[in-house]
Amino acid sequence: MAQPKNPEKHCTYIPPESEKKSSKPMYDTPMLDQLVDGPWPSFVSGLKRLAMNNNMMVDLMGQLEHSYNTRLGYWKGGTVSIFGYGGGIIPRFTELMGDDGEPMFPEAREFHTVRVMPPAGMHYSTDLIRKFSSTWQKYGSGMIAFHGQSGDIMFIGTDTDNIQGFFDEVNEYGFDLGGAGPAVRTSMSCVGAARCEHSCTNEQKVQRLLVNNFLDDMHRPALPYKFKFKVSGCSNDCVNSIQRADMAIIGTWRDDMKVDQGEVKAFIKSKSRKYVIDNIISRCPTNALSLNDDDTLSVDNRNCVRCMHCINVMTKALSPGDDRGVTVLMGGKRTLKIGDTMGTVIVPFMKLESDEDYDALKEIAENTIDFWAENALEHERCGEMIDRIGLVNFLEGIEIDVDPNMINHPRISSYVRMDTWDEEVDKWNQRKAAV
Amino acid sequence: MAQPKNPEKHCTYIPPESEKKSSKPMYDTPMLDQLVDGPWPSFVSGLKRLAMNNNMMVDLMGQLEHSYNTRLGYWKGGTVSIFGYGGGIIPRFTELMGDDGEPMFPEAREFHTVRVMPPAGMHYSTDLIRKFSSTWQKYGSGMIAFHGQSGDIMFIGTDTDNIQGFFDEVNEYGFDLGGAGPAVRTSMSCVGAARCEHSCTNEQKVQRLLVNNFLDDMHRPALPYKFKFKVSGCSNDCVNSIQRADMAIIGTWRDDMKVDQGEVKAFIKSKSRKYVIDNIISRCPTNALSLNDDDTLSVDNRNCVRCMHCINVMTKALSPGDDRGVTVLMGGKRTLKIGDTMGTVIVPFMKLESDEDYDALKEIAENTIDFWAENALEHERCGEMIDRIGLVNFLEGIEIDVDPNMINHPRISSYVRMDTWDEEVDKWNQRKAAV
């Protein structure tokens, strides 16, 4: 790599020994050192700079280098919390002991992470970031992860004594702990309405509404297991909510998408008909697009599944309709016990405009968490419970009617007992009549 | 319905009482009589004509009318066979007893069906059909079903005493019993090469080769359960082999499909570009078709999955390639015990040209039936066994290497132990090197 033109303002910069504030000598870290070079900014340079600041990071680097050599991790958990809360801290105690039974890297014997919820949508002023940085230099290692995979700002590396002080300070300027353990967890929403033309809902509002309604369940973990909300403004699902949230809220629309035929023609002109047929028309999952012989586009809106593909490709020509709302899915999670699950549609569409609409969404979340909290086994995610008891029983539990949008297709197995068919038909007919 | 112009040569015709040959009076059959009218030829007229011929059918109509009234069936099974064989007859004894404990319809107290294998492809001369009819009038009710769902000619309705005579006679003119019970079953092949341009193999030859190789397993049922072969000449699968056969053999090709661009243009001209895009181009399951701006068609043959759709639509313009062979799938069946199963690809492609090729196919069938006969539970179809032991163990049992064409996609579950990964990689590399 070429020498940076202004090394002191460069990510590879390591201050001279003279500026070292930590009192412990640095360890040799030949393994980690191999990660200094290369075009991507190096976390090792970062660690080194931190180790120049404090002894905890000196020893942290020692332990990490050791891990690189032995290919083993050396942390164990424990219990650390702040006053009034049960969760939000991930405590770490070293297990790496010397022959004397004492920690090999004593200054990093404790190395806890504090999870703090960022502003919805992860918007910051530089002031705020600098403020976090200075607070964390006071109470911890100085290392901050933007962000954890669940969306927390992770303040990584401090000891038990410093936790409360740190929390008090950030709490005073408006920040609260995130989730850990069997609790409602920190949530994420996409950039959405703030800067994305595809957004069909106010993602931040939904996120805050839901999470802030369950702060007790977040801060005092007493649920069967974790519960995550995630909010995306459209089907592109930029926060991976279907696969990574117990309850996913995704923006969509009910009326016709908007088509600017002039822009369609312009696009065809710039790309060719063949390109448009091969990349748009024949990629629509439900064959809802048809290219007319005059280079205009027909959209079969009844059969469009709002997948976003054509809109993604022709950003100028196509956009979502006006009658917007959200789809709610439940039960996504990673792999433990029963294998990965995705969220299943529970509410195909609901408006989110009036306060009542938002209350209705909150109520769905409340009913779900209540029912799950009462019926789940220990360490059973909502999706696992749905799998175990069946979707229908789950729906009954949360008082939502069964709907054909919840399934890919009706049953293929004839192994079912249907004595009460007529009653179920009546229910459907009553619902239809009520509409 | 209008009066037929030549009633005696019409399917509604019932001979006058004067021509009645049966000695029992006909029963009142008000229920069945309601099935006489209507534009579709009526089996009730057929039954009535048969009842004019023999007493068995008089009583059969009586019992059937009774079933229509009570909505219950009245047959039970039993054991009837011909000399030297164990299967091929479906014996039926009436359970419908009067107050005296005697059959209510005594002339139909026995009403067995004889399953006879038709010529491969179900081709007949009228002479042959007439011959069957006259033999069956001698030994049975005269009612013949063309054909049972497995492909047998079903000679329906006779008693134990007449079975052997009937068999001997048809056997003498070249016909053999079909399968029943835990046995290799009667097979079907589509019309295929005989009259279909899509045919990629000699269906009849395959059918005869396989079935005739297992006549002992057909005629002396001693397998765990039934085993069916079915043969289709192409992916249209006109004999439903994937869902209804334990071993399905389906014609396909390996080289490029044939395109007559002149006929393509003619088709576009007759139907419009839009029609072609919407009905052909965008219906290809792998987007392997592209319409060029000059109205010629590009086929991405590497990605065509030989689904037949475009060829079905443009019969004149498109046709299968020349390098033909078959795909073999195993394990299809209906629903019992584990729910419906479809066949799984076991041999993605094999040529069927030389005698060795045909021998290889026979060997696959033999290995399969042997392995299944040894490893299946009682009443366990091949597909159920594959489901229980896993595809890989099945493949090892029949000595076929694992192939990515056998799966829709690789595993999505990380719950697997892979200690012997390197050995398996070696196997693959050796196979690759050997090619």
Added chain:
Amino acid sequence: MTEKAKPRTPIESGVPDGMQYMHPVYLKNFGNWKYHDRPRPGVLHHVAKSGDEVWTVRVGTHRQLGPYEIDLLCDIVDKYADGFVRFTIRSNMEVSVTDESKVAPLIQAFNDAGYPVGGTGNSITMISHTQGWLHCDIPATDAAGVVKSLMDELHDEFISEQMPNRVHITTSCCQINCGGQGDIAINIQHTKPPKINHDLVANACERPSVVARCPVAAIRPAIVNGKPSLEIDEKKCICCGACFPPCPPMQINDPEHSKLAVWVGGKNSNARSKPMFHKLVAAGIPNNPPRWIEAKDVVMQILHAYKKDARDWERMGDWVERIGWPRFFELTELPFTKFHVDTWRGARHTLNASTHIRF
């Protein structure tokens, strides 16, 4: 019927060679056909690479043929065609002629005899036929009667080609479903567990096999009235009837509680989509001989919606995949219930884990 024949060793000749009974033009051009089209409903026109042409007329039958029908039909084939016949998998007869001018008289002759010509291309062809009360030992309904009632209704669709694509209907007289998967399948669905006839179990039933046959392990051996019998856990039992064939005392059939269910979207071909199983759309339909009108009504509702809404070349299952199941229930006006949500192994894969929704 004749006197008893004395045993003779069978000639195990197996499947006869079809070539010997085949129309000569098939034989000559075996494996060498070029293309086909359909000059009119019920007629296929195949052209061989040799230039030979053949016209095939497809005729509907009621499968169970007696001497009268056989003679009637064979006479026509001999007089108006070339003396060769083949049967399709759906019990239709196919009669070929090499002279186009023979087509019309042949059709006329079949029609004059009351036999419909059709069942080709995008028509509704003959319904798959099973044994029913006529012969089977376990049926809860009839086969021939159901088929006749429906085909009467579908006659016009058999003789014309007005559907979006070919329509394959199947019926079955018990839940075992010998009729197989179909664009529309009309099957039995029991709604009460078997009544056990305990007196018969000891004799008529191999108890361990029955226990093993139950897909949900609802049967256990028990001693009833001092005799070995069986017991059903009625909470578990799904009323499938699988225990009935191996153990007739497990009486599952019931004139009232054996209902019909209608399934949609089964597809055997690999055209476009991969083969698909059919899916439950309606149940609780009375098993109502002799004309099963309630079942017929459901079938007609489905067919009308399909005919009206599907695109060319879309099989029933393809159509519903495109328009979605909610729309299917809307267009057919069939009720959607909790029973439509699958509960069998792998049910998770049938849930909609996406935002693909139509409004």
Added chain:
Amino acid sequence: MTEKAKPRTPIESGVPDGMQYMHPVYLKNFGNWKYHDRPRPGVLHHVAKSGDEVWTVRVGTHRQLGPYEIDLLCDIVDKYADGFVRFTIRSNMEVSVTDESKVAPLIQAFNDAGYPVGGTGNSITMISHTQGWLHCDIPATDAAGVVKSLMDELHDEFISEQMPNRVHITTSCCQINCGGQGDIAINIQHTKPPKINHDLVANACERPSVVARCPVAAIRPAIVNGKPSLEIDEKKCICCGACFPPCPPMQINDPEHSKLAVWVGGKNSNARSKPMFHKLVAAGIPNNPPRWIEAKDVVMQILHAYKKDARDWERMGDWVERIGWPRFFELTELPFTKFHVDTWRGARHTLNASTHIRF
């Protein structure tokens, strides 16, 4: 670090309102954007219905930032942009300006400081990052090191837009997989059952929970050396490591036998296809710090094949669906083994029950 603060009742303020830290142009046009395009890799240009325009520069970071980097980056944002920053789900920073002329100097400033600008559109964006040896209590590998090694290799693909569609790579440091599904996912796969440290079980482990945690019921309580411990049925054990977090004496991590596995085709978006899980393509890859070159090689093989063969807008999973898995293995030259055939519940649905085959 300061002296211990005395307890104070927390203000349960929850998720802070994002509006207060948002770029003013976002705030003004909230919910009213019209379209966007990408003038160059790493830059998004959004146009609002009001006519307002905003250019957003996306910058790669190494997620774990210290005071030095924070100042360095914030200084640039303050000097060349408007003092606002947002982070993406993939730890990229997004810095917006409303004046197009500021874009180039801003990019220049980031580049001069060693930070790559890119990650937009059809590029390979930042790899999802987990904790690894730095912090987690159960990792079998590192996170930051794997990410750095790979991003060094992918730097050119980050700063350009040359892939068929966006590529999302995830890594995880144990089989729990906090990194989630990815176009390419690099995960741990253990190949030996846990070694139980029996001395510790009695203290460190709530035995019934661990027994319940095992997905294949391979663990049973046992008395070992007179103390309550656990026993593993090694024939059943699938080495998943799920027992390790609740019971650290179940030592699953092994420098030799904890290998890496690479998965392909995970997709979270609903664009075109429904969301998809990733699928196993390679395993047995040594867990080889500090640069994990063997894993990197596999990833590069896959990326090269995708880049060369996929069509515009095809995500990795869409591409493989179109070309088929056999071709995937052919193009990437990765071996196909029996382990690729799924064996978990519902495995039947993963078999090819069709003649859809490419040659």
